[in-house]
Amino acid sequence: EVQLVESGGDLVQPGGSLRLSCAVSGFTFRSSWMTWVRQAPGKGLEWVANIKQDGSEKYYVDSVKGRFTISRDNAQNSLYLQMNSLRADDTAVYYCATERRLSQWGQGTLVTVSS
């Protein structure tokens, strides 16, 4: 069974930083693109970033470019999202998902940016 477990969500002040993690099991992690998606409270889904199997290619939505960094550790079957210069509009549940087609999803971790 494929399992994705996000962690690291928290309440953080504007301008602060946070690092999200996604632990993956039951899946050939090293063979898959991985993706982060977010959902602001009561709003729709927003694709945030994805990363190629070996980490050599990374893509971001314009609103997070220069502030967020996606990375992965294939030895640890883990995906990360380093979020800097956080703003109130980054408040959302952050999901990790497998592949570019987002086949499998975690349950999400809540990031709240507020003073």
Add this chain to the structure above:
Amino acid sequence: QTVVTQEPSLTVSPGGTVTLTCASSTGAVTSDYYPNWFQQKPGQAPRALIYSTSNKHSWTPARFSGSLLGGKAALTLSGVQPEDEAEYYCLLYYGGWVFGGGTKLTVL
């Protein structure tokens, strides 16, 4: 800025058929946009239904089908069940990926 547009809401009767669409502000949606469809129920993570226009995941019920229709991506539900009441999102590829705003499907 690229905008992906879906019907905000649709209502269908149990056992009926409904088609949800997904339009691109850049023009006609083709298979080159690799349309994906997702279902999300309240309090749950999204679930993938369709990828690359019309391909089903192993868990996708047979009553769900994807296609291209009139320059848009489309998701058709045939023989709708009460449990199909949910929010549905499409996702298109532009180099990066963009979700549509979602369609709230009510089964009534």
